[in-house]
Amino acid sequence: MATRSLRGRLTWTFAVGAAVLSTIFAGLTYFGVRHIIVVSRQASDLQQAYVNAALVRSALSQDPASLPSLLTSLDAATTSSSLVRLGSTWIEGTTVADPETIPAAFRGSGTEVIRQVVIERNVPVLIIAVPLPAVRATYFQRRELADLNGTLNRLLGIVALGTLFTSGLGAYAGRRTTRRALAPLADTAQAARLVAEGDLAVRLPSDAPHSEVATLSAAFNEMVEQLVRRLDRDARFASDVSHELRSPLTTLAMSAEVLRLHEADLHPDAREALSLLTTDVATFQALVEDLLDIAKTDAGTDALVNEVLPLNELVSQCVMSATRRHQLPPTTLNSELPCECYVSVDRRRFERVITNLLENAYRYGEGQVTVTLLANDGGVEVAVDDNGPGIAPAERERVFERFYRGSGASRRGNAHGTGLGLALVSEHVKRFAGRVTITESPLGGCRMVVWLPTVEAGSE
Amino acid sequence: MARILIIEDDDRIRTALRLMFEGEEFVVDAAASAEDGIAMFDRQTPAIAIVDLMLPGANGFEACRHIRTTSDIPVIIVSARDDTADVVEGLEAGADDYVKKPFVPRELLARVRAHLRRRPTGRAAFTMGDLRITPEEGTVLRSDGTEIHLTATEFKLLTELAGANGRVLSREHLLEHVWGYDYFGDGRLVDVHMRRLRAKVEPESATPTFILTVRGQGYKLVL
């Protein structure tokens, strides 16, 4: 089910609520007012009919000849039309009122006053019949209620407009209210996004006017504080552990070195054990160095010394230095750069990147490693190829995780990686505004590509 | 048979260092505090000193300063801290080089040997203002005959610059040829030593006239 906007929903609810309420009130108002108008109108019409009937009665009893003129004057004075029935004789005023329009129900010689509202040619008409037994006549009064219809029509129009307006107002108010009510939610989402992107300085304002929002803000801020404390503690822990390991590790390394100086005096088994010891102490030292490096990067306490350097020379120096220090086999270096390109990097961290990539290539490859420089995508690429088994696409993201050990790759030789090499590569390259990716190598193994933006030679 | 002074408060590291250097045929004076180390130094001047900056009581900086008041021997400081300001302060106090804990023993040995090995040879004597520099003898004499004491590192820096005949030498070049580092040494070593060298040989060190900084490239010596 697709997620729906809470705000849209609330707005709609407001609008519908306003519509329903205003419709109910409009309906009550309309029908109430209609009832009052109609009842009072019928009552006054009835009174009018009685008065007219009394006049007709006295005219009939005193001067029947005056009846037509009386009806005419009655019709002129009121907006109704009068009829008098004397047996089969119908006497009318001037207003057109055909006796045919009197419903059949009224034709009988009733003894009671009756009234009825009927529709004639879409116009409501009130008909009142007053029997006048004293003169053996019946007085009829017809009155069109078109004006009443007009009044009610206008009333209905006003009420309907009011309903529409109120519904619109409800929707608008709902929209406004929900925007204000949900604004803290949007702020929180934005802040959470920023935190997720690594901006740990983000906090929500703590002076929210509403207690619910204040609670949310406080909880969010507390969460971020906890997160920061946790991250700090983790970073500090790694750093502290490494620090504490330094002194004993130094002693260990030097003791091994002393033993190595006296290697000739040792039993062959002891010599072999010493070799294992020396190698692992070296790995251990590298690991502590890497951990410190990572901890500093995490804590953001290491200052980069970025310099603008020619890539060609930089990489060849790095390859030379790494080869000498780590006793690596000779590595082929190809440059496909169209011209000398400059990059802005921290020299020693860049060397670290190249060293780690080369070590990795020799550790997991079959011994053939090449480094290629390419221009690409507005920057330069340093591609390190090996002829090993390569890395499955599914694993390519994960090899940059700390202490990730590839499933397919078996360790070769007796030199262990620290498990942090590629993680450091990724961290450092990111800080040079570059990126590391893994593809397939033309040598058959994997190709690690470091992309870096180029800079102008003269810039510092 | 070089004599080496080691000032290190950690017993185990001190012992290991002593054993290692003795194994490499050094005569080792090992002190556990700056005070002991200074006393040992005063009793018999070593060829080189290794000083841990983190010491109880008077700290390693003071030991450096004391050694520098009377001697030009190379001093290597050991820094366990990450704070790079410490390294700079140690260099300002007169140290020639530094290693960080945990150090690789062979690297420390290599550094020590590199510092002991240096004695520039085959360079002709030259003058710089009213200074007479004689690399063969390792002396810098004013025209009035008074000697200016340069440390071994400072002297080597000066002769290296002089040998370039006015060309600009990069920090990397100087690190490689004076300290024996490869491309990836710490450029601050060069900068701190250059500052100290200027203070000694320039008439006005704030406005150098001989040793010039070429921004973004390195240093050159104008005679």
Added chain:
Amino acid sequence: MSRLRTPALALLAALLLSACTLVPTDPSPRTVNSVEVPSGLLNGAGTKQSATVSLWFYDAEHQLVRRTARIPAPLTISTLVKRLALNVPSGLSTALSPTIAMSRAVVRGSEATIFITAGFHSGDTVNAMAAMEQLVATMRDNYGIETLNVTDVANGRTLTIDSAAP
């Protein structure tokens, strides 16, 4: 949302529909309680048993002459017509056939229309006109009629006559 929209729209539609019959109509006549009727309109008190009317007949010279007579109330046109046709005073004559019969008469102001069902020969122009003159004179006196229409229901023809001043 359409769940909510439906009743709202239905309510609005109902309101609009009711606009067609704004004033509520009554399906059948409603009786007003007789106690509410004022002025004793509904009782027979003061019933006039007879009325004096003017009736016009022809004399020997075929001139219209007026006679008065008392007739029982109520004074209806059919009573007048019957008197004119049947109760002819001695020495006078009438132009109306004794077989004359009417269904109803309608008086509207000074104009009256009589619907004749039998005994009126609209084709016999001389007699018809004589009868019309006799009728309109009588009607003028009793109802103030100035124009009389006589409709022969049998053939639908209508004759009209204006009352001449007497």
